[in-house]
Amino acid sequence: MLVLLLIMPVLQTILLSYAANYEVKNLALAVVDHDLSPASRQLAAKFSASGYFKVKQTTFATKEADHAMANDRVDIILEIPAHFERDLVRENHATVSLVANAINATKAGLGMGYAQNIVRDFNIEFAEKWMARTVSTAPATAEGGGYATAPSTVQITYSNWYNPKLDYKTFMVPGILGEIVALIIGFLTALNIVREREIGTIEQLNVTPVQKWQFILGKLLPFWLLSLVMMTVGLAAGKLMFDIPMVGNLGLVFLYTATFTPCMLGFGFFISNFSDSQQQATFTVWFFLLIFILMCGLFTPVESMPQWAQWLNVLNPIQYFVEFMRLVLLKGADFQDIKTNYFSVLTYAIAVNGLAVWSYKKRA
Amino acid sequence: MTNIITTHQLTRTFGKFTAVDAITFSVKEGEIFGFLGANGAGKTTALKMLTGLLSPSSGSATVAGFDVWKQPDQVKRRIGYMSQKFSLYEDLTVRENIRLYGGIYGLKMSEIKSKMGVLLEKLQLGPEADKLVGALPLGWKQKLAFSVALLHEPKIVFLDEPTSGVDPLTRRQFWELIYETAVTGVTLMVTTHYMDEAEYCDRVSIMVDGKIQALDTPRAMKEDFKAESMDEVFRRLARG
Numbered sequence: 001m002l003v004l005l006l007i008m009p010v011l012q013t014i015l016l017s018y019a020a021n022y023e024v025k026n027l028a029l030a031v032v033d034h035d036l037s038p039a040s041r042q043l044a045a046k047f048s049a050s051g052y053f054k055v056k057q058t059t060f061a062t063k064e065a066d067h068a069m070a071n072d073r074v075d076i077i078l079e080i081p082a083h084f085e086r087d088l089v090r091e092n093h094a095t096v097s098l099v100a101n102a103i104n105a106t107k108a109g110l111g112m113g114y115a116q117n118i119v120r121d122f123n124i125e126f127a128e129k130w131m132a133r134t135v136s137t138a139p140a141t142a143e144g145g146g147y148a149t150a151p152s153t154v155q156i157t158y159s160n161w162y163n164p165k166l167d168y169k170t171f172m173v174p175g176i177l178g179e180i181v182a183l184i185i186g187f188l189t190a191l192n193i194v195r196e197r198e199i200g201t202i203e204q205l206n207v208t209p210v211q212k213w214q215f216i217l218g219k220l221l222p223f224w225l226l227s228l229v230m231m232t233v234g235l236a237a238g239k240l241m242f243d244i245p246m247v248g249n250l251g252l253v254f255l256y257t258a259t260f261t262p263c264m265l266g267f268g269f270f271i272s273n274f275s276d277s278q279q280q281a282t283f284t285v286w287f288f289l290l291i292f293i294l295m296c297g298l299f300t301p302v303e304s305m306p307q308w309a310q311w312l313n314v315l316n317p318i319q320y321f322v323e324f325m326r327l328v329l330l331k332g333a334d335f336q337d338i339k340t341n342y343f344s345v346l347t348y349a350i351a352v353n354g355l356a357v358w359s360y361k362k363r364a
Numbered sequence: 365m366t367n368i369i370t371t372h373q374l375t376r377t378f379g380k381f382t383a384v385d386a387i388t389f390s391v392k393e394g395e396i397f398g399f400l401g402a403n404g405a406g407k408t409t410a411l412k413m414l415t416g417l418l419s420p421s422s423g424s425a426t427v428a429g430f431d432v433w434k435q436p437d438q439v440k441r442r443i444g445y446m447s448q449k450f451s452l453y454e455d456l457t458v459r460e461n462i463r464l465y466g467g468i469y470g471l472k473m474s475e476i477k478s479k480m481g482v483l484l485e486k487l488q489l490g491p492e493a494d495k496l497v498g499a500l501p502l503g504w505k506q507k508l509a510f511s512v513a514l515l516h517e518p519k520i521v522f523l524d525e526p527t528s529g530v531d532p533l534t535r536r537q538f539w540e541l542i543y544e545t546a547v548t549g550v551t552l553m554v555t556t557h558y559m560d561e562a563e564y565c566d567r568v569s570i571m572v573d574g575k576i577q578a579l580d581t582p583r584a585m586k587e588d589f590k591a592e593s594m595d596e597v598f599r600r601l602a603r604g
Binding site for chain 1: 415416417418440441445449451453466
């Protein structure tokens with residue numbers, strides 16, 4: 001069991017960080033090329049070279065591509081009209097059509113975003129090439145001939161702070177760690193007291209003068225230590241395998257973890273006290289954990305949730321943890337920066353463990 | 365002799381079902397009190413109310429001079445309890461269980477150590493001390509549970525069907541343990557449905573459908589019912 005508990009965070013971190021992220025890659029692309037010109041081929045090649053798209057189909061018939069999308073074989077259709085190159089050269093203007101399968105809206109949105117970037121890049125390259133050719137074939141005869149100079153373009157440069165390489169693993173790992181520890185701790189504690197009730201050992205404890213708070217504290221301590229060990233193992237795995245940045249103070253990370261895990265511990269005990277069987281406890285914990293995990297900001301930003309959901313999230317311990325880990329590990333925030341978060345979690349821990357003590361009944 | 369347990373109209377209902385119906389009785393200090401009745405007669409429910417595991421629906425009870433409802437911790441410090449269901453930790457060793465319960469009752473480490481030695485010696489569990497309790501035979505488990513219930517030197521020990529499911533030889537040994545304990549002045553309240561065991565008690569009560577139908581010494585009870593054995597007394601009472 002103990003070995004299992006130490007392997008679980010490592011395995012989940014690896015699996016989820018690699019597989020469950022926002023990067024959309026390998027979008028299936030169908031190219032409908034009515035032009036068959038060097039320019040059209042160049043554009044299609046640019047798509048497949050980007051790494052985001054895989055050309056699954058090249059055809060001349062729009063219908064064929066539509067059919068492929070209907071059968072889910074293709075995510076995006078790039079349709080290049082006839083006379084594409086001619087229009088581009090003569091009229092300095094041409095149109096291509098992009099169709100996305102928007103059943104998965106995120107995928108469609110990101111795919112379109114990538115596609116637009118590729119088309120824009122293509123535009124610039126094509127313009128430069130064309131201008132260069134014009135210049136070389138028509139040496140400057142007219143003074144100040146406007147068409148001889150390349151059009152001035154404004155280029156936007158990006159710099160991605162705190163995660164310069166836009167590595168999603170950096171974004172995911174700290175959050176996943178919190179989610180895993182919360183999951184394991186939540187289940188272990190929720191099943192604990194109710195299990196004793198099922199096998200009857202709790203009766204022997206209840207006839208002793210042991211105080212309710214002593215009982216909960218006695219239950220809490222071993223799991224609390226276990227959670228710290230799990231966090232250490234998880235952080236080490238994140239560092240060794242993904243080289244996640246640890247900009248902030250590690251002491252602060254452990255102080256915070258030591259305050260955060262009692263939230264989940266107390267939460268589990270509280271549920272356990274209200275459950276008649278381990279089965280019931282499992283269902284109840286799963287109900288809450290699913291909400292906590294999906295709303296913790298790991299998968300969708302908390303700021304984009306409706307106001308009422310953000311209010312509900314005040315009760316979501318994992319949300320605090322994810323925010324903290326990102327602030328401290330990735331941005332190097334110090335205690336002053338995360339003070340509000342820390343005291344929220346501290347209050348949460350005290351309140352939920354108070355509830356656990358209160359709901360533990362020595363007498364039926 | 366003074367009364368160490370007294371109850372007055374003690375009642376417990378579960379919904380519409382009355383498990384214990386206004387029982388009033390007392391147990392004297394130092395006696396072995398047999399709490400008899402068929403399965404479902406209300407013995408365990410009554411015992412759970414006296415040990416503070418269950419709150420009474422109405423009525424009152426005092427144990428060792430304290431009100432079980434108002435002063436549960438005072439009561440709990442002075443009682444030992446052995447549940448019908450074996451309730452030591454099967455995934456801890458014999459030694460660990462003793463240390464755990466010694467600690468819970470606030471015994472000092474030195475006290476626990478010396479008691480551990482005496483206890484292991486008495487139960488001849490020395491070689492088994494570091495084995496998991498779950499691996500012991502039922503008879504040994506029961507004897508261990510009884511000894512653990514005595515660890516903090518309680519004034520009263522409640523034993524809920526301590527001998528159910530064990531072989532006749534172990535039952536006999538168990539009753540020897542009960543006698544040895546009684547000699548030290550501890551009061552024992554034992555529930556059982558073995559009528560031969562009733563003969564070993566100083567006084568017995570017989571519960572039928574939540575009520576105490578008879579309470580006396582086994583000898584007086586047999587005379588009253590003009591019966592040869594407690595078994596016969598019980599059958600007449602249970603038939604109604």
